[in-house]
Amino acid sequence: MPVSAKICGLSTPETVDAAIGGGASHVGFVFFPKSPRDIVPERAGQLATPGHLGRIGVFVDPDDALLTHAVTAARLTGVQLHGEETAERVAAVKARLGVEVWKAVPVRTRADLDAARAYRGVADRILYDAKTPKGTLPGGMGLRFDWKLLDGFQHPLPWALSGGLDAANVAEAIGITAARLVDVSSGVESAPGVKDVDKIAAFCKAVSAC
Ligand SMILES: O=C(O)c1ccccc1NCC(=O)[C@H](O)[C@H](O)COP(=O)(O)O
Numbered sequence: 001m002p003v004s005a006k007i008c009g010l011s012t013p014e015t016v017d018a019a020i021g022g023g024a025s026h027v028g029f030v031f032f033p034k035s036p037r038d039i040v041p042e043r044a045g046q047l048a049t050p051g052h053l054g055r056i057g058v059f060v061d062p063d064d065a066l067l068t069h070a071v072t073a074a075r076l077t078g079v080q081l082h083g084e085e086t087a088e089r090v091a092a093v094k095a096r097l098g099v100e101v102w103k104a105v106p107v108r109t110r111a112d113l114d115a116a117r118a119y120r121g122v123a124d125r126i127l128y129d130a131k132t133p134k135g136t137l138p139g140g141m142g143l144r145f146d147w148k149l150l151d152g153f154q155h156p157l158p159w160a161l162s163g164g165l166d167a168a169n170v171a172e173a174i175g176i177t178a179a180r181l182v183d184v185s186s187g188v189e190s191a192p193g194v195k196d197v198d199k200i201a202a203f204c205k206a207v208s209a210c
Pocket residue numbers: 008009028030032035036037058059060082129137138139140141142143162163164165183184185186187
């Protein structure tokens with residue numbers, strides 16, 4: 001089965017086109033004002049994508065008003081919850097929005113993986129991401145976790161691998177984890193929040209070769 005890629009934190013037509021041209025399966029838009037990748041939903045909605053491409057909105061403990069507005073204005077096919085959302089909250093979001101719901105699970109130790117089980121039958125996908133230091137952004141920090149922690153773990157849901165990936169290490173990450181979907185943000189940037197079309201192309205090429 002081929003491996004697919006989500007390119008996260010996009011905000012310009014050129015970089016969205018680079019993701020599409022590279023064969024990405026999903027693009028991500030970050031709706032979190034503290035992030036250098038923050039984008040207003042209307043602007044994300046103007047970024048055109050073909051119908052087969054998933055459009056995932058990234059949120060951190062969002063309220064219903066933001067979610068409802070962003071799904072419509074940015075034409076999202078899914079939302080990625082990157083805060084401290086409980087299983088009950090994830091279920092409520094899914095029932096309210098009717099789009100795919102991904103739950104990010106921050107990982108530093110093997111015990112951290114257990115949190116994924118709470119979302120069985122509730123979320124559509126788990127995104128394993130590196131746990132970031134307190135007081136920093138909960139994602140998009142270019143940090144990776146020990147991929148070997150996933151070895152032998154019984155995944156409760158479809159899942160994606162994230163955290164510190166780039167064109168140089170993604171093949172190794174896929175080899176170790178057998179991930180079928182990988183997510184990247186800072187590994188395809190020239191500076192925080194500034195996506196680089198050549199790095200997006202190189203990342204997609206490395207994923208396609210797996
Ligand atoms: O990217 C952000 O700025 C961000 C801010 C707040 C919550 C989540 C965020 N990103 C989520 C993602 O899906 C990133 O792609 C993921 O954390 C991996 O990032 P990176 O390690 O930089 O590749």
